[in-house]
Amino acid sequence: MATVETWTGAEVRALRQAKRMSIESFAAHLGISARMVSKWEARGAGITPRPVNQAALDTSLASSDTEVHERFARLTAGSPSVLPNPGGDDSLPFPRQHQLRHPGDGRRMALVEAGVFLAGPGKEPVWLPGYYIDVFPVTNGDYSRFVAATSHRAPQHWPGGSCPDELLDHPVVFVTWDDAAAYAQWAGKTLPTSHQWEKAARGPRGHLYPWGDQPTPAKCNSRESGLASTTPVSCYHSGVSPYGVYDLCGNTWEWCQDQPSPGRHELKAGAFTSPFARAVPSAFNDAASTMLDDDTGFRCCAVDLPVPPDMS
Numbered sequence: 431m432a433t434v435e436t437w438t439g440a441e442v443r444a445l446r447q448a449k450r451m452s453i454e455s456f457a458a459h460l461g462i463s464a465r466m467v468s469k470w471e472a473r474g475a476g477i478t479p480r481p482v483n484q485a486a487l488d489t490s491l492a493s494s495d496t497e498v499h500e501r502f503a504r505l506t507a508g509s510p511s512v513l514p515n516p517g518g519d520d521s522l523p524f525p526r527q528h529q530l531r532h533p534g535d536g537r538r539m540a541l542v543e544a545g546v547f548l549a550g551p552g553k554e555p556v557w558l559p560g561y562y563i564d565v566f567p568v569t570n571g572d573y574s575r576f577v578a579a580t581s582h583r584a585p586q587h588w589p590g591g592s593c594p595d596e597l598l599d600h601p602v603v604f605v606t607w608d609d610a611a612a613y614a615q616w617a618g619k620t621l622p623t624s625h626q627w628e629k630a631a632r633g634p635r636g637h638l639y640p641w642g643d644q645p646t647p648a649k650c651n652s653r654e655s656g657l658a659s660t661t662p663v664s665c666y667h668s669g670v671s672p673y674g675v676y677d678l679c680g681n682t683w684e685w686c687q688d689q690p691s692p693g694r695h696e697l698k699a700g701a702f703t704s705p706f707a708r709a710v711p712s713a714f715n716d717a718a719s720t721m722l723d724d725d726t727g728f729r730c731c732a733v734d735l736p737v738p739p740d741m742s
Contacts, residue, residue: 433642436511437487439470439477444509445491446471448501460486481648485668488649492641492670496526527674528738529565534618537572538565539732540630540673547629548636551712556625560737563622563630564729566663566676567684568613571598573605576613583609587724599662601682601727607695607719610685610728619730624688624696626731631679631698631711633672638710640671640678645706650680652706660702660725679709682727683717690716701725 434441446456446467453471457464462483470477479487491502506512528541544560570585570593577584577591584591585604605613607621614621622630631640639645647654649669651661663677671678680700688696694716700709703725708715717726 433644434488434491434512435644437479437484438511439472439474441506441509441511442467442479442487443471443474444502444505445487448498448505449490449494460490462486485649488641488668489670492668492672493527493674529674530562530735532562532617532619532732532735534616535572535575537568537617537730539563539735540565540675541737542626542630542673543737545634547632547634549625549628549632549712553636556629558625558629559733561622561626562732562735563626563673563675564731565674567601567682567727567729568610569599569663570602573602573613574598576616580612580616582612586722597660599664600660601663601677603660603682603724603727604722605685605727606722607685609722613728614730617730619732621685621687621728622731624686624698627678627684627686627698628711630673630675631671637672638712639669640675640711641669647706650677650700650706650709651702652680652700652709653702653704654706655680655702657702678711680704680706682725683715685726685728693719695719697726 446453449456451459453467454464457467460483470479526543529538531537532539539562541562542560544558546555546557548554549556573585574593576582585602587604610621637643641649650666651657660681663681666676669679670676678699681702682699683697683701684699686696686698690696697715697717698711
């Protein structure tokens, strides 16, 4: 999958043509004016869109299907700004995106197809059967429904045991591994293994980050953001993974199934409290199962959901 180091008007034109959209429809797709798109294309490599528009273009490319990526690669061949499949393996397929809502908790999940992915710092090939993973970390709003249904203990940062409205779309925190596992069981899901979590983040080709191989702290909520708190789970559109999954770098650490030693479980993602260097999806971290903090949450997996016939 090609990634763009810095977008110019030339790459903007190539993406619009690869998506086979008019200037007007492409502008609406990005949430900008048609006049701006025309200006970029007219000036070609001599103009660089602002960072907020760079992020929108990153998201548009990352969420495109295989045919669009292939056309974009052909149209930008030779461009110094476009990195064709950096560090990847061309024998591994582009991920295709498919999402559905889980019947247990109603949350959106993304399909990660069965197959090989390149795992760990050494990019070792690992085969996994297909599964679904939550598009977003479990939010306070999601967890509040679980608490209401089961009378499970509420997180300690909810005043009087009720989540403040302004935090409903933030990831739930102050949850132990057992809290996370209890939610997963109630929803008819499981916590992901570290390999399931990592493949959802890196894609089959073993990119360093969900968006590619470029270290770009602006694409996630790490310590470098300076926010010093969680953010809504749908904030970082340009940081989505090849499967369309959010917050796989930063915001909160996420509990996994794996137990590297008795009483401890793996954590992935990094957090708003952590330096960006710790957000690399292949990095190892673990903690005591009883640990709960303001920067630790979770998401879930499922293996028993239907797969479209052309993706099975």
